[in-house]
Amino acid sequence: MNVPRLFFCCLLLSGVLCITACARLFSTEASLPSWHSQDLPEGRADCTECHKDQLAGALKPSEAFSHSTVFIRNHRFYAEQDDRLCATCHARSFCNDCHANEVEMKPSLKYGNRPDREFMHRGDYLTRHMIDGKTDPASCYRCHGRSNNEQCVACHR
């Protein structure tokens, strides 16, 4: 067994041992609700309108989650740490509009009646992608590097 595999197995084993050891020591805090108790209007949510302090469960100040332009453009950082809070207001299919193994149509087309939403690839992106792709291929890789690249393969074989 090579070193990386050994490292990974040790890490996994420690994780399992840790979970087992703590099986009777789970947090006693109440879980987040399965769904936000109030219906939220369309448009960008501002959590601070109702939540004045930190959000229970997330243990972060409510202003950290207000959906500003900056929040929306950087939402991956919030989701990678705890997507359970996202799931109290957004159905999982909300994420799948953009993030899926196969996206049927670009979100700005599916929601052509919602120009206020922040979507990638508006307009004639097929022309523009060669410029943006050359500038920073890593930004393409996050969504198209290992999945959702059926349309890429049509030309890039």
Next chain:
Amino acid sequence: MRKFSVWLALVLVALPSMAHALDLRGDSTTILRLEQRDIPGFAKKDVYPATEFFRADLGNLGNDALSFHTAGWGRLDLADRSTGEGDGDGDLSYAYLLYRTPKANGQIKFGRFYVYEGVAAEQLDGVAARVDLPAGFTVSTFLGTPAWLEKTNNSSDALVGGRASYRLPSFLEIGISTLYENNVKTGATPDSTNYRGLFGGDIWFKPCKTFELRGHTHYNYATGGLAEHSYRAAFTPIRSLMIVAEYNQDHFKDLFASSNLKSIFNPDSGDEVQSYGATVTYAINKAVDVSADFKRFNRDSSDPANAGDSNRYGGEVRVALLGNKSRSGLSYHRSEGDSSFNNSYHEIRGYTMYDADRFIASADAIGHFYRENINTRKDDFELIGSMGYKFKPGLVLSGDLSYGQNPRSNDDLRGLLRLAYNFNFNYENKGAKK
């Protein structure tokens, strides 16, 4: 895939018997596109694809801790083919049982689902668990088979990983995460391995009310190199003003190591991209906010054709009036590449929409102006108009009409009809009430 279909069928058959008081929430969106494609050098095509997107969340299965969630889509081409493949296509995005504990934010998922935990952003057929421990610790783990990867012979039959984190309320969260996937060709051509392995660390740090740092570093232990750094520092001197600085560094040898599309994401190149920039947003009042952004990209490559610098900068104004019923925006951005490296363009966009009790209407225009010709044109534009009628709050019929010209097609005229239905039912025993 066959195994997954079998267990999914069993779950669906068993659901009604498990439910004594079922909550059903979901939506259906049916879209019919009407397009005439006129690309120089190719025959004209009439394309009428009809697509159904569905989502259903079934709660209260047996008890209120157990629920079932599913979503997907299916398409049928009613005239010429809309893609280079068959007359139809579809995808089951997710279908999983979820068990949630009343305390400790514990949850177990079983089925097809999306995992987003630190280094992992994967669609799996498998199982995942997550729970909060005392003193701010959280652990999660997942195990399964990657659901489906496009056009690939570079997918595995097992993927496993997890994340552990520690949180100090409203001050700090640090996490470590890892994943391992077997039988995946990884790395540059002469030194490739047969597994995919990532290890990462992430942080959220807010030492004072006006400053916040968040970001992550990913290490590829299959190639032995750092794949990515990505960090954001936000400064909020007053509630209405936010200044965010960002820094990103990507090493293609390690980041692209397990790509299944190496014609684009080629780890052999050894290129690196560093980018840094800032965004400033200011809310003038509750109705108007403005933002300006700047980002510089430095691409290093052994191939002179791929090495160069680019800047992207611009600004945006957003206006929300009449209690958010009217929303409008105007933006300008410039993408500027070194003339020896890349093309450049200006982007201008404006939109407005009105969302009334019964009607919804919008108009959207976007245009680009390029420095150098692309297929004999130096510009493109697209105009979209949309009108919709709400039969009731959850049932909306809308139609879009768009027209554009661009370097690839003479005239790009498209129509789209959309019927969206949101439902929320609660079934008690044998009866049903809305």
